[in-house]
Amino acid sequence: MKIAVDAMGGDNAPEAVVCGAIRAAQTFHEEIVLVGQEDKIQAILAAHGAQNTPGLTVLHAPDLVDMHDDPATVLRAKPQSSMAVALNLVKKGEADAIVSAGSTGALLAGATLFCKRIKGVRRGALAPVMPCKNGQVLLIDAGANTECTAEYLLQFGVMGSLYMEKIKGVQRPRVGLVNNGSEDSKGDPLRKEAYALLKAAGDAGQIHFVGNVEGRDVPLGACDVAVCDGFAGNVMLKTIEGVAKFMAGEIKQVFLANLGTKLAYLACKKGMDEFRSQFDQDAVGGAPFIGISRPVIKAHGSSNEIAFMNAIRQAIEYKKSGMIEAIEANVCQLAGQ
Amino acid sequence: MKIAVDAMGGDNAPEAVVCGAIRAAQTFHEEIVLVGQEDKIQAILAAHGAQNTPGLTVLHAPDLVDMHDDPATVLRAKPQSSMAVALNLVKKGEADAIVSAGSTGALLAGATLFCKRIKGVRRGALAPVMPCKNGQVLLIDAGANTECTAEYLLQFGVMGSLYMEKIKGVQRPRVGLVNNGSEDSKGDPLRKEAYALLKAAGDAGQIHFVGNVEGRDVPLGACDVAVCDGFAGNVMLKTIEGVAKFMAGEIKQVFLANLGTKLAYLACKKGMDEFRSQFDQDAVGGAPFIGISRPVIKAHGSSNEIAFMNAIRQAIEYKKSGMIEAIEANVCQLAGQ
Numbered sequence: 131m132k133i134a135v136d137a138m139g140g141d142n143a144p145e146a147v148v149c150g151a152i153r154a155a156q157t158f159h160e161e162i163v164l165v166g167q168e169d170k171i172q173a174i175l176a177a178h179g180a181q182n183t184p185g186l187t188v189l190h191a192p193d194l195v196d197m198h199d200d201p202a203t204v205l206r207a208k209p210q211s212s213m214a215v216a217l218n219l220v221k222k223g224e225a226d227a228i229v230s231a232g233s234t235g236a237l238l239a240g241a242t243l244f245c246k247r248i249k250g251v252r253r254g255a256l257a258p259v260m261p262c263k264n265g266q267v268l269l270i271d272a273g274a275n276t277e278c279t280a281e282y283l284l285q286f287g288v289m290g291s292l293y294m295e296k297i298k299g300v301q302r303p304r305v306g307l308v309n310n311g312s313e314d315s316k317g318d319p320l321r322k323e324a325y326a327l328l329k330a331a332g333d334a335g336q337i338h339f340v341g342n343v344e345g346r347d348v349p350l351g352a353c354d355v356a357v358c359d360g361f362a363g364n365v366m367l368k369t370i371e372g373v374a375k376f377m378a379g380e381i382k383q384v385f386l387a388n389l390g391t392k393l394a395y396l397a398c399k400k401g402m403d404e405f406r407s408q409f410d411q412d413a414v415g416g417a418p419f420i421g422i423s424r425p426v427i428k429a430h431g432s433s434n435e436i437a438f439m440n441a442i443r444q445a446i447e448y449k450k451s452g453m454i455e456a457i458e459a460n461v462c463q464l465a466g467q
Numbered sequence: 468m469k470i471a472v473d474a475m476g477g478d479n480a481p482e483a484v485v486c487g488a489i490r491a492a493q494t495f496h497e498e499i500v501l502v503g504q505e506d507k508i509q510a511i512l513a514a515h516g517a518q519n520t521p522g523l524t525v526l527h528a529p530d531l532v533d534m535h536d537d538p539a540t541v542l543r544a545k546p547q548s549s550m551a552v553a554l555n556l557v558k559k560g561e562a563d564a565i566v567s568a569g570s571t572g573a574l575l576a577g578a579t580l581f582c583k584r585i586k587g588v589r590r591g592a593l594a595p596v597m598p599c600k601n602g603q604v605l606l607i608d609a610g611a612n613t614e615c616t617a618e619y620l621l622q623f624g625v626m627g628s629l630y631m632e633k634i635k636g637v638q639r640p641r642v643g644l645v646n647n648g649s650e651d652s653k654g655d656p657l658r659k660e661a662y663a664l665l666k667a668a669g670d671a672g673q674i675h676f677v678g679n680v681e682g683r684d685v686p687l688g689a690c691d692v693a694v695c696d697g698f699a700g701n702v703m704l705k706t707i708e709g710v711a712k713f714m715a716g717e718i719k720q721v722f723l724a725n726l727g728t729k730l731a732y733l734a735c736k737k738g739m740d741e742f743r744s745q746f747d748q749d750a751v752g753g754a755p756f757i758g759i760s761r762p763v764i765k766a767h768g769s770s771n772e773i774a775f776m777n778a779i780r781q782a783i784e785y786k787k788s789g790m791i792e793a794i795e796a797n798v799c800q801l802a803g804q
Binding site for chain 2: 262263273276277308310311317318321344345346347348349350358360361362364365366367368369370371372373374375376377379380381383384385387390391393394395396397398400401402404405408
């Protein structure tokens with residue numbers, strides 16, 4: 131297997147990307163191709179004595195995608211950018227998956243343009259796994275599709291269920307529809323229509339639909355897959371990040387108050403470290419862009435080398451899991467209803 | 468001033484409502500009328516030796532609004548319910564404000580039907596104040612309007628700004644539009660149109676508009692007023708509740724781990740209590756339903772007596788603040804643009 135890594139994407143590129151790729155090559159023993167400005171990448175490899183890391187190669191791409199580029203058109207405008215070259219490798223079958231921490235919009239547009247959606251899939255969806263009480267929950271869609279139809283939401287539920295089953299090993303993942311109340315009748319017309327479609331898929335045994343879930347139910351573990359349009363999903367994902375950061379900061383202040391509380395921290399350090407590790411984005415790696423005919427992993431813009439290593443791990447797992455074949459089999463079935 | 472209190476609404480009614488009203492009457496020295504099943508209310512008053520509390524009276528209403536009633540029609544169907552009778556007192560000017568922890572949908576529909584919106588206001592909005600870094604933020608709308616137009620969002624921004632100024636004493640409240648990115652161009656058509664209206668109001672000096680805010684920015688204190696449609700606002704509000712509850716539970720487990728961590732908790736107790744008090748819904752009381760021609764406070768369904776006392780305090784503050792007159796003056800101005 132060969133993973134194409136966009137070496138120039140993200141706040142800490144290329145240093146963190148290259149270091150993450152070195153770790154990944156040493157750990158996972160799969161081929162990794164670092165795509166980007168060759169001189170810069172080689173200099174980092176040399177600085178770490180890693181020029182001859184088995185499986186690790188470099189492919190030159192001179193241009194960069196930056197935040198001012200129009201996401202919808204940049205990859206056509208800059209075919210020699212690291213992201214475009216990496217996507218092209220995957221498109222042509224010269225690599226099996228791509229990892230990038232570059233512009234989310236450009237990656238989603240480019241993945242759809244270069245690699246295409248799986249036949250029958252209406253829209254690809256960004257689907258991060260988040261911590262929740264007693265486990266993890268997949269939020270789908272977290273921002274790829276600002277406007278959705280009920281059919282998209284149905285497909286997000288099916289694809290999300292397959293992800294949690296095949297990659298996270300969850301048996302019969304509980305699929306919930308994020309809504310403004312838990313009663314069956316809740317929501318705007320989009321939610322009411324999506325509820326009917328998801329319920330029918332549940333009744334037909336295609337998914338395990340548990341009905342509407344409210345915002346508070348998701349962090350408290352009411353479902354394994356939380357289905358949402360990309361607008362509300364983005365608000366939800368970022369609200370979770372913001373609240374977690376806010377609360378963690380307040381708790382830190384509690385421990386920093388005086389000598390007594392600082393000593394108290396030592397007693398709690400192990401537990402607090404475990405608590406923090408639940409919310410550690412670096413350990414997660416990135417979010418898969420589900421529904422595309424190739425594995426595409428969007429790493430967080432602020433990813434460090436550990437996060438990149440884990441995003442590469444995710445790409446390998448995604449490829450090995452048979453997710454894409456499973457979506458092909460299941461979504462065609464749904465489309466044929 | 469006289470506050471009408473729906474004694475039969477909420478999970479802990481009538482006990483918690485009556486006890487909260489006793490405390491409020493003793494503390495705020497305003498008139499309070501408890502509306503509901505007289506025998507039950509009198510029994511609770513008697514049990515607490517509070518039959519003769521100055522300013523506290525009872526008005527009989529035999530019927531109850533329950534969760535199975537259709538919110539849109541229940542108050543017409545049950546004119547003798549505690550909520551309908553209380554709203555009628557306010558409508559007729561026999562009370563100055565209403566507090567209820569009953570069905571949100573029924574209260575919003577009833578307030579609009581009985582008390583009417585302020586002239587020029589397109590929709591009333593539910594607007595809870597939430598804790599954030601270095602202060603508080605008003606989320607408007609948190610669920611009254613599942614579907615919104617850009618004009619509604621503009622008016623939410625104006626009304627929310629007046630609330631934070633007049634009731635919370637914030638100078639030039641920073642108004643942000645909750646969006647799926649902070650750049651000016653972000654969002655669906657609704658958000659783009661609302662952005663233009665809010666920006667024009669900001670340029671005209673009617674509000675202090677700080678642009679788009681993301682979900683993570685709101686808990687981190689980027690604005691004093693977070694403008695949102697009622698669907699995403701409801702998801703956001705409840706996600707904050709859920710994450711706070713989830714994290715608080717995890718931290719509790721850290722302290723319960725062993726004897727050492729339990730002793731450590733004693734050192735941190737003061738700080739942890741202050742931390743928790745930030746997230747204490749009971750201290751907040753309820754959420755105002757802003758834009759109605761009378762003060763309407765929706766108390767949380769799970770309110771205890773402290774929460775009811777504080778919801779009554781909010782109703783008094785709302786009435787005294789001149790909010791309604793200020794909205795009349797400002798919204799008509801906006802509608803005339």
